[in-house]
Amino acid sequence: MAGRITFTIIKPGAVQNEHIGPILGKIAEAGFHIAGMKMVQLSRNEAQNFYCIHEDKPFFGELVEFMVSGPIVVALLEKDNAVEDFRKLIGSTDPKKAEPGTIRHMFAQSIQANAVHGSDSDENAIKESEYFFAGYEKFYKDKGGCLQGSMQ
Ligand code: IDP
Ligand code: MG
Secondary structure (H helix, E strand, O other), rough: OOOEEEEEEEEEEHHHHOOHHHHHHHHHHHHOEEEEEEOOOOOHHHHHHHHHHHHOOOOOOHHHHHHOOEEEEEEEEEOOHHHHHHHHHOOOOOOOOOOOOOHHHHHHOOOOOOOEOOOHHHHHHHHHHHOHHHHHHHHOOOOOOOOOOHHO
């Protein structure tokens, strides 16, 4: 069964253009519970680690520079079928190909500055959220009680 969490980043361009509120509105409207959220500034090393899967791509250097160009908002999202539903909500990597109504169609500036990140698998959703959130920063809707950060 598909997992109940995904991880997102509101990227620097979208933060600078005051799109945090509207993007969070779309996420809430789509039925996601925000189980963790904070604003952070990545170091170059942190951005390289986060995107290490793309380190051999020609755009890697520019992507890292973009990701450190300003603060970002990282969030842990909870919903049934979270990864797939969130990828649908954000649309294609290239905003020119994203469907109208998707977050990237509405808020992206370019293929690089494409407003948001969304995990591509349940496994990566867990890895990525663990990279940014400690157990005490996770507040799952469907897991009350102690040590709720240990869901998964
Ligand atoms: P995704 O974010 O839709 O999963 P990935 O292929 O995992 O897309 O790429 C990670 C990020 O790298 C993209 O969100 C985008 O910011 C950037 N990126 C991907 N392809 C290109 C490109 O061809 N040129 C510049 N940046 C790119
Ligand atoms: Mg990806």
